[in-house]
Amino acid sequence: MTDLKAQIIEQLNLQEVTPESIGDDQPLFSKEGLGLDSIDALELIVLLKQHYNISITNPEEGPKIFQSVRTMAEYITANQTVKA
Amino acid sequence: MNSELAYITGSVVIAEHQVLKNGELLWEQDRNADLNAFLRAAYDQFSGHYPKFHKMDALSKLGWLAAEVLLKDIDNSAFQPEETGLLLSNRSSSLDTDVKYFETVKEFASPALFVYTLPNIVMGEISIRHGFKGENTFFVSERFDAELMSAYATQLLATTPLKRCLCGWVEVMDQQYETAMFLVSNEPTAQPLTAGNLNAIYQIK
Amino acid sequence: MSEKVWIAGGGVISGIGLNLRACLQSFRDNQPGMTAMKYLSSVHHATFPVAEVKADNATLAEMAGMPEEISRTALLSMIAAREAWESSGLGDISRYRVGFVSGNTVGGMDKTEDFFAGYLKAPNGGRLRQVVHHECGSITELVADMLGIRHHIATISTACSSGANALMYGSRLIRSNQLDVVIAGGTDSLTRFTLNGFNTLMILDQEACRPFDETRVGLNLGEGAGYVVMVSDSLAAQVQPWCRLSGFANANDAYHQTASSPDGIGNYLAMKGALDRSGLQPQQIGYINLHGTGTQNNDVAEGTAISKLFAPTYPLMSSTKSFTGHTLGASGGIEAVFSALSVKEGIVYPNARFQHQMKELPFAPETEWSEGHDLQHVMSNSFGFGGNCSSLIFSKV
Numbered sequence: 050m051t052d053l054k055a056q057i058i059e060q061l062n063l064q065e066v067t068p069e070s071i072g073d074d075q076p077l078f079s080k081e082g083l084g085l086d087s088i089d090a091l092e093l094i095v096l097l098k099q100h101y102n103i104s105i106t107n108p109e110e111g112p113k114i115f116q117s118v119r120t121m122a123e124y125i126t127a128n129q130t131v132k133a
Numbered sequence: 134m135n136s137e138l139a140y141i142t143g144s145v146v147i148a149e150h151q152v153l154k155n156g157e158l159l160w161e162q163d164r165n166a167d168l169n170a171f172l173r174a175a176y177d178q179f180s181g182h183y184p185k186f187h188k189m190d191a192l193s194k195l196g197w198l199a200a201e202v203l204l205k206d207i208d209n210s211a212f213q214p215e216e217t218g219l220l221l222s223n224r225s226s227s228l229d230t231d232v233k234y235f236e237t238v239k240e241f242a243s244p245a246l247f248v249y250t251l252p253n254i255v256m257g258e259i260s261i262r263h264g265f266k267g268e269n270t271f272f273v274s275e276r277f278d279a280e281l282m283s284a285y286a287t288q289l290l291a292t293t294p295l296k297r298c299l300c301g302w303v304e305v306m307d308q309q310y311e312t313a314m315f316l317v318s319n320e321p322t323a324q325p326l327t328a329g330n331l332n333a334i335y336q337i338k
Numbered sequence: 339m340s341e342k343v344w345i346a347g348g349g350v351i352s353g354i355g356l357n358l359r360a361c362l363q364s365f366r367d368n369q370p371g372m373t374a375m376k377y378l379s380s381v382h383h384a385t386f387p388v389a390e391v392k393a394d395n396a397t398l399a400e401m402a403g404m405p406e407e408i409s410r411t412a413l414l415s416m417i418a419a420r421e422a423w424e425s426s427g428l429g430d431i432s433r434y435r436v437g438f439v440s441g442n443t444v445g446g447m448d449k450t451e452d453f454f455a456g457y458l459k460a461p462n463g464g465r466l467r468q469v470v471h472h473e474c475g476s477i478t479e480l481v482a483d484m485l486g487i488r489h490h491i492a493t494i495s496t497a498c499s500s501g502a503n504a505l506m507y508g509s510r511l512i513r514s515n516q517l518d519v520v521i522a523g524g525t526d527s528l529t530r531f532t533l534n535g536f537n538t539l540m541i542l543d544q545e546a547c548r549p550f551d552e553t554r555v556g557l558n559l560g561e562g563a564g565y566v567v568m569v570s571d572s573l574a575a576q577v578q579p580w581c582r583l584s585g586f587a588n589a590n591d592a593y594h595q596t597a598s599s600p601d602g603i604g605n606y607l608a609m610k611g612a613l614d615r616s617g618l619q620p621q622q623i624g625y626i627n628l629h630g631t632g633t634q635n636n637d638v639a640e641g642t643a644i645s646k647l648f649a650p651t652y653p654l655m656s657s658t659k660s661f662t663g664h665t666l667g668a669s670g671g672i673e674a675v676f677s678a679l680s681v682k683e684g685i686v687y688p689n690a691r692f693q694h695q696m697k698e699l700p701f702a703p704e705t706e707w708s709e710g711h712d713l714q715h716v717m718s719n720s721f722g723f724g725g726n727c728s729s730l731i732f733s734k735v
Contacts, residue, residue, distance in 0.1 A: 062245075064173075064187040087597050091244035091540060099241050108540040215589065215607060224475075226445065226495055231531070238534050247535035248595045248723065251443060253496040257724035260590040266607055268588040269726050270503055273475040273493040281492070288510055293587075294611070 050122050057118070060096045061089050073119045078112070090115060103128050139287040139326035142297075142318050144334045145203040147175070147195065148311040153337060154202055168308050172198065179205070183262070190230040190249035191310070193258045196221065196303040199314040200259045203299070207316070209263060212296055218267035219256045220286055220300040221314075226252045226273050229305045255303055267295050277302040277313065277335050279328035286317050287326055302335065340570035343509045344579040345732065346428065346519075348675035349421025351414050352562030352662045353389025356401070357421050358675060361662075362685075366707050370661040370690045372546045372558050378528045386542050388528055389560030389663030404484060409446035410561075414668070415481045415525035418563035422521055422675075423485065426567040427577050434573070437490035437517045438482040439508045440565075441500025441524035443667040445477055448529050477525065490517055497722030498629075499588070500524050501670025502730055505566065506586045512570050519573060523565030523671025532666065533559060539596065547632035549657035550641065550703045552694035557631040560663025564672030581681040584715070584733035585618065587611025591725035597635050602643030604727035605629075609647055609717065612729040616715070623653045623731070624713035625686050627677045628703070629721045630657020631664050640719065641699040652701040653717070656689035670720035674730060677718040681732045684711040 054068035066083070076082030078090070085093075090111040097103040103125065105111070114124045146153040150162040150171050160178055162171050172194045176186050180201050186194060209217075227250050234246040248254065253271040260266065268289065272281065286300045301314035313335040317326050324330050351357065353371025354364035364371065371389035375382075378390065391398070391414060399406040402416040419438070423431065478493040490511060494503050501524025508520030526532075536542050536559060543556035568583060589611060591604025598605065613620060629640055644652070658676055659665075665672055679685060689703035714734050721727045 062187045063184065065184050086594060088245050088248055088539075088595065091538065094540075095241050095243065095538075214592070215611075219590070226475075231447070234535070235531065238531075242534050242538040244538040244540075247538050250531075250535060251495065251497045251723055253722070253724040253726055254595050255724075256496075257590065257592075257595055257726070260592040260725055261594070264592055266590050266592050266604065269496065269590050269724075270494060270507065270588070271496050273495050275475060284514075284516075285507070285510070288514055292510070292513075 050118055053122055054118055056096055056100055057093070060092050061085065071118060074117045077115050077117060097125070101125050101129050139290045139317050139319055140322040141324040141326055141330060142316040142320065142322055143203055144313065144315045145199045146313045146334065146337050147199055152202060156334070156337060159202070168310060188245060189258060190246070192227060192229065192252065192303060192305045193249060193255040195305055195310055195312050196255035197258050197262065199303070199312045200263065200299060203314055203316055204263060214264050214266035215294055216267055216296040217265040218289060218295040218298045219259060219265065219269045220282065220289065220298055221256060221303050222272040222274055222278065222282070223252060223302060223304040224275060225304060225306040229307060259299065268293060279331040279335065283326050283328045283331055290317070290319050340512050340515065342571055343512050343583045344569050344574035345566050345581050345583060345678045346569045346574065346577050346579050347422050347426030347567040348565065348678055349418040349425060350562065350564040350672050350675045351391055351418045352665065352672055353391060353560045354661050356391070356393060365661060365687050368688060368690065368707070370546060371560065372663055378530065380530050380533055382533055382537065385544055386533065387546055387558055389558060390528060391561055408480065409449045409477060410527035411442055411444060411446060411448065411525050412477045412480045414527060414561065414563040415440060415477060416484055418523070418525070419481055419485060419521050419565045422565040422567050428519065431486050435489045435518045436487050437508060437511055437520040438478060438485065438487045439492045439494065439504040439520055439522040440478045440481065441494040441496070441504045441667045441670065442477055442526050443495060443497060443500060444526050444529050444532060447531050448527050451530055495667070496726040497724050498664070498666050499670055499720040499722035499726045499728040500667035501564065501672065502674065502718065502720035502728035503588060504671065505568070505583060505674055505730055506588060506728065508568050509583050509586065512568055518570050520568045521565050522568055523563065523674060524668040525563035526561060526665055526667040528559055528561040541633045543632060546691060547660060548691045549628065549630035549632040549660050549689060550637050550696060551692050552696045554632045554634065554637060556633055557659070558663040560665040562662060562665045562668050562672055564668055564675045566674050566678055579735055580678050581732045581735055583730065585612040585616025585731035586729065587615055588726065588728045591727055593725060596723045598639035598721065600639065602639035604725050605640050605643035605719065605721055606646055608727040608729040609643065609719065612717065612731045616731045616733065618715055618731065620648045621651055623715050623717050624711065625680055625716045626653050626655040627673045627680070627716065627718040628655055628657040629719040630659055632659065636721065637696065638698050640721065641696060645700060654686050654704050655701065656687050656703045658687050660690035670728065673718050673720065677716045677730070678732045680716045681713050681734055683709060684713050685709045686711055
């Protein structure tokens with residue numbers, strides 16, 4: 050999950066955040082969490098495609114998958130076939 | 134139109150890696166620094182604690198920083214959100230970011246870059262930061278048009294609910310950039326809002 | 339100083355017609371303009387329907403009287419602006435103090451893409467001449483030159499409200515007696531750039547869009563141009579004006595770069611501001627030409643703002659983007675012409691493919707073409723990225 054955190058930070062250009070500061074279960078989108086927005090969600094979809102060759106075509110699926118780093122990692126494990 | 138009705142309350146010029154407020158040099162950086170590095174250093178110098186800054190394109194960063202410096206120490210609470218407007222202009226529209234987005238399309242098109250491929254997004258960023266909900270217009274013109282800026286801002290202040298307006302020029306193309314941003318209002322100052330006064334400030338650099 | 343600003347004519351070219359009358363016929367015949375891509379070449383041609391102007395560049399160049407290698411954005415602009423001018427009956431343009439205010443977002447991007455295609459194949463192979471007119475401002479200059487307009491030329495680029503903001507600026511040029519006539523509106527051509535971009539935002543519908551329908555999933559892009567001719571009191575006395583531009587306002591939503599705030603505060607402030615400026619009460623509006631893109635986010639924000647402002651009685655409403663697609667910087671201009679004509683001829687346009695009531699809203703759009711309405715005041719909404727929200731009101735002469 051540390052790798053994934055680093056990838057999220059890079060993809061979303063979170064310059065003032067370190068991987069250690071993101072909790073595995075911290076909400077990514079609420080204000081108490083990382084405070085990401087709808088464009089960040091689209092960038093996370095790009096990240097999944099780019100690093101894990103996973104395609105999400107329905108943006109409605111985003112909120113469920115991107116609740117936290119843990120839910121994202123679980124989704125990747127469940128859906129990854131070939132590494133890009 | 135009576136151009137004596139509006140006045141320049143403050144100005145910020147950012148060019149050649151220098152930041153000037155009301156004609157005085159506040160801060161400068163090595164002129165050979167890359168634009169993005171300069172913008173980041175300026176952010177650290179004048180702001181901080183606004184992580185969304187790092188996601189902006191160069192045009193938005195530049196305009197956002199100019200507004201940040203211009204509005205520092207000014208009490209916004211005396212104005213309703215609808216009473217502050219924005220009137221900006223430039224030459225290259227969002228071309229700098231258009232080209233960068235175009236380059237990402239070959240592999241993984243970036244949604245975060247695409248949202249900045251419009252020149253008026255910088256006005257959205259400034260409005261979000263300061264909670265301004267007044268009228269916005271963005272003109273694309275060959276050069277800084279002080280006549281247009283002074284005449285139109287004066288008319289806006291005289292005929293709309295706006296009490297203040299941020300107006301000026303925000304231009305970025307590759308490493309070439311410059312911004313001159315003015316806060317104008319009906320509150321009398323020593324500097325009436327005239328094309329001559331705007332040009333004098335714009336040409337400081 | 340002109341007390342009022344009058345609409346003396348209008349012209350439109352869009353995916354449903356090469357001129358205004360042809361567009362009206364398509365509304366009457368319930369023939370929306372979305373089809374498979376024919377003129378734009380894109381990897382997405384089989385995926386996303388678009389509302390292209392149904393003519394190639396050679397045909398448009400001939401209509402415009404301009405060289406074929408000029409950007410399609412300029413060709414569309416020229417055709418609609420000339421139609422607008424001719425419809426005004428004002429005659430020789432050199433007799434007046436005339437301005438041309440045009441909004442656009444893509445500029446000459448279509449030609450820039452062709453340049454890049456050549457450039458990527460062979461670094462010396464691209465034709466540099468194609469990028470000369472890339473900037474949004476060049477398009478306006480080209481067309482103003484062709485029309486013989488010299489007094490004032492301005493380009494506005496505020497995303498999807500560009501065309502509407504052009505009318506606001508033009509109106510003020512007349513009010514302050516800087517000009518007697520302003521041709522104002524917007525133009526944009528379809529490009530791979532915008533298609534790819536809206537695709538990355540995941541807001542394109544793979545079928546024909548369904549504005550204000552509960553099942554809507556996104557918008558269709560379109561292209562075109564639309565301009566009105568605005569004149570002062572003294573010139574209005576010499577022609578038969580369609581209607582007046584009686585009110586307008588712009589506000590910033592100050593919420594997000596692209597998304598509307600859930601309660602549509604910017605939309606609300608724009609509509610409210612336009613009503614205040616025209617001195618009207620909400621119930622005096624007979625018809626609203628909605629921004630109505632067909633995205634989840636826009637329609638619920640716009641609808642919520644309308645509910646707040648107009649409850650409990652609602653004007654007739656429809657989104658003509660269900661026919662023309664979303665023409666971006668042109669849409670405010672095109673819909674201004676439709677709205678001005680709506681006042682003049684009592685027309686209410688249909689909202690195609692509406693079937694399912696949105697659960698958040700207490701009203702539904704009109705689905706049929708109808709005419710003969712007594713419309714005293716018509717509102718046209720145009721909301722853009724960057725939170726830029728505009729609302730115009732056209733009133734009976």
